[in-house]
Amino acid sequence: MSAMPGRMNETHGDSLRGSATLGKSVMVKGQIISREDLTIDGEVEGTVELQEHRLTVGPNGKVQASVKAREIVVLGTVQGNVEATDKIDIRKDAKLVGDIKTVRIVIEDGAYFKGSIDISKPEVSKPAAPRPQTASTPAALNAQPPLAAGAGAGDKR
Amino acid sequence: MFKDRWRTILMPSNRPHANGPHGQMRTGAVATPPATHAPSHSRNSHGLDQFFGSIQDRTELSLLDFTGANQANISFITNLGHRLYSDDVLHSLDATFGDGDFFANQSDPKRVQQFLEQTLNFPDRYFDGALVWDTLQFLAPPLLDLVVDRLFRILRPDAYLLAFFHADEKASTIPVYSYRISDPKTLLLAARGKRPPAQFFNNRSLERLFHQFASVKFFLTRDHLREVIVKR
Numbered sequence: 001m002s003a004m005p006g007r008m009n010e011t012h013g014d015s016l017r018g019s020a021t022l023g024k025s026v027m028v029k030g031q032i033i034s035r036e037d038l039t040i041d042g043e044v045e046g047t048v049e050l051q052e053h054r055l056t057v058g059p060n061g062k063v064q065a066s067v068k069a070r071e072i073v074v075l076g077t078v079q080g081n082v083e084a085t086d087k088i089d090i091r092k093d094a095k096l097v098g099d100i101k102t103v104r105i106v107i108e109d110g111a112y113f114k115g116s117i118d119i120s121k122p123e124v125s126k127p128a129a130p131r132p133q134t135a136s137t138p139a140a141l142n143a144q145p146p147l148a149a150g151a152g153a154g155d156k157r
Numbered sequence: 158m159f160k161d162r163w164r165t166i167l168m169p170s171n172r173p174h175a176n177g178p179h180g181q182m183r184t185g186a187v188a189t190p191p192a193t194h195a196p197s198h199s200r201n202s203h204g205l206d207q208f209f210g211s212i213q214d215r216t217e218l219s220l221l222d223f224t225g226a227n228q229a230n231i232s233f234i235t236n237l238g239h240r241l242y243s244d245d246v247l248h249s250l251d252a253t254f255g256d257g258d259f260f261a262n263q264s265d266p267k268r269v270q271q272f273l274e275q276t277l278n279f280p281d282r283y284f285d286g287a288l289v290w291d292t293l294q295f296l297a298p299p300l301l302d303l304v305v306d307r308l309f310r311i312l313r314p315d316a317y318l319l320a321f322f323h324a325d326e327k328a329s330t331i332p333v334y335s336y337r338i339s340d341p342k343t344l345l346l347a348a349r350g351k352r353p354p355a356q357f358f359n360n361r362s363l364e365r366l367f368h369q370f371a372s373v374k375f376f377l378t379r380d381h382l383r384e385v386i387v388k389r
Contacts, residue, residue, distance in 0.1 A: 090226075105231060113226035116219075116242045119235040 024060050032065075040076075051085075059093070072102075074111075081115075086122075197347040199339060203376045204384030208286060208319045209341040212239075218285035221311075223247075223292045229337035229345065230288075242284070246292045247333065247349070249276050260355055263300040272300070277307040284312050290336045291321040293366075297355040301366070309369045312389040318370075325381040326357045358383070 019037040022028065026042035034050045041058035048055060050069040057063050061076035068083045074094040082088060084102040092110035101118045212218055216238035222230055225245030234241045253272040254262035262268055287308060296304055308318060323331040330351040337345040358366065360375055360383075367373050367387050376384040 105235075107226055107228050107231060109227065111226070112245065112248070114244045116240060117226075117231055117235060118240050 022061075057094075066098075197337075197345055199343055199345045200378075200380065201342055202344050202384060203342075203378075204319050204321070204386045205338070205344060206342040207374070207386045208288070208317050211317045212286060215285075219283060221284045221287040221289075223287070223289045224336045227335060227337055229339065233338040233340075239285075242279075244276060246276055246289075247295065250292075250295060260297045263297045263355075269300050269303065273303060273307060277304065277311065279311045281310045282313045285316050287312060287316070287318045288336070289318060289320045291323070291334065293320050294322050294331070294354045294356075294358070295352065301355065305366055306369070309389065314389055315371075316389045318387040318389065320385045320387065322358050322363065322383040322385060323354060323381055324357075324377060324383045328381075329353060 019039065020034060021039045022042045022044065024041045028042070028044045028046070030046045032038070032044060032046065032048045034048075034053060034055075036050075037054045037056070038048075038050055039056040039058055040048075040061040040063055042060070043062045043064075045064045048063065048065050048067045048069070052070050054071040054073065055067060055069040056073045057076045057078055059075045063076070063078045064080060065078075066080045066082075067078065070084065071086045071089070072082055072084045073089045073091070074096055075091045077095045079097045081099045082096065082101070084100075086102070087104040087106070088100055088102045090096055090105070090107040090111040090113060092108040094108075095112045097114045099116045099118070100113075101120060103120055103122045105117060105119070107113060218239045220234055220239050220241055222234070222241060222243045223246040224230065224243075225248065226243040231241060231243070249272065251259075253268050253275070254260075254265075256262070289308070293301060293304065312318065321336075325331070330353050332351050333349040334346040335349055337347060339345050363375070363383075363385055364373050367385075370387045370389055372388045374386045376386075378384065
């Protein structure tokens with residue numbers, strides 16, 4: 001897999017499946033920005049950013065980076081601060097050292113974690129602004145704004 | 158600073174604690190590896206009840222948990238609106254001092270410094286509470302005193318610390334647990350094998366250990382566990 005120095009974009013082959021993979025023998029030093037789901041089975045050092053997608057650190061994956069994604073699944077090793085707008089899933093035998101910021105977190109027995117956990121409230125999209133009244137629009141005395149779409153509330157245990 | 162006298166609260170049908178000599182040092186030994194699917198049991202905890210009672214109706218606190226990250230504690234503490242710092246300190250102890258004589262290695266200044274930097278490197282007055290569970294009983298002096306001193310510094314005034322000490326002085330090895338919070342009064346203890354403690358403590362020696370703190374309260378339970386709730 002070729003990479004521009006300091007920056008990696010999605011591969012052509014995997015983009016058809018909507019998911020990219022860094023294989024076991026791949027090592028990247030620098031900034032990774034992906035607009036699709038990404039699986040890391042190799043080594044990454046730097047930063048990893050997948051705003052609206054899922055990052056999976058495979059069992060052989062070693063990530064020494066700050067990570068931001070919608071969802072993060074860790075089966076390998078991550079050392080760095082991790083931020084997920086939806087969920088972080090730390091599986092058995094995984095290792096994560098760093099500070100976590102997320103809406104939801106799941107950690108299996110057997111996983112190793114060291115750091116802080118900040119649970120943030122899910123973002124709620126703002127309700128649409130009411131239409132301005134015109135002369136032909138009858139006044140709605142008790143009009144209510146449309147219901148806001150939830151951004152995935154965390155599981156409450 | 159006014160210092161409360163320590164009080165021992167004996168639970169019903171318990172034998173009184175023995176005022177035996179403390180400081181009987183044990184030689185290091187490798188801990189028995191825990192079973193893959195360790196048995197667990199639940200128990201009521203008055204110390205835990207006091208700890209969470211002290212922070213009731215407060216949110217956005219920073220709490221320190223020494224038992225290692227587990228779903229129960231993460232969910233319980235973060236659902237209360239608090240920030241959790243989690244570390245498996247027993248794992249860190251083994252990683253730093255576990256090669257060779259576990260207790261003798263705790264006198265090595267370089268290893269001690271490494272352990273303190275990796276485990277308790279926080280600003281002063283950073284935490285609003287600390288759940289150190291049974292970890293302190295596996296620390297030998299001078300490491301034990303350094304850790305307690307560091308805990309004193311990183312806790313805010315009026316913060317509470319909860320610690321457990323095994324009370325059966327005849328036991329050569331004691332069970333080690335992962336402590337999972339079920340509710341503010343109940344713990345689920347998942348067995349992690351057995352290991353020898355550094356020393357046994359009685360109430361007097363515990364009061365000396367926590368001499369910097371404002372107050373020390375004891376709960377002695379029927380399962381040979383001395384729960385200690387300490388106020389910074």
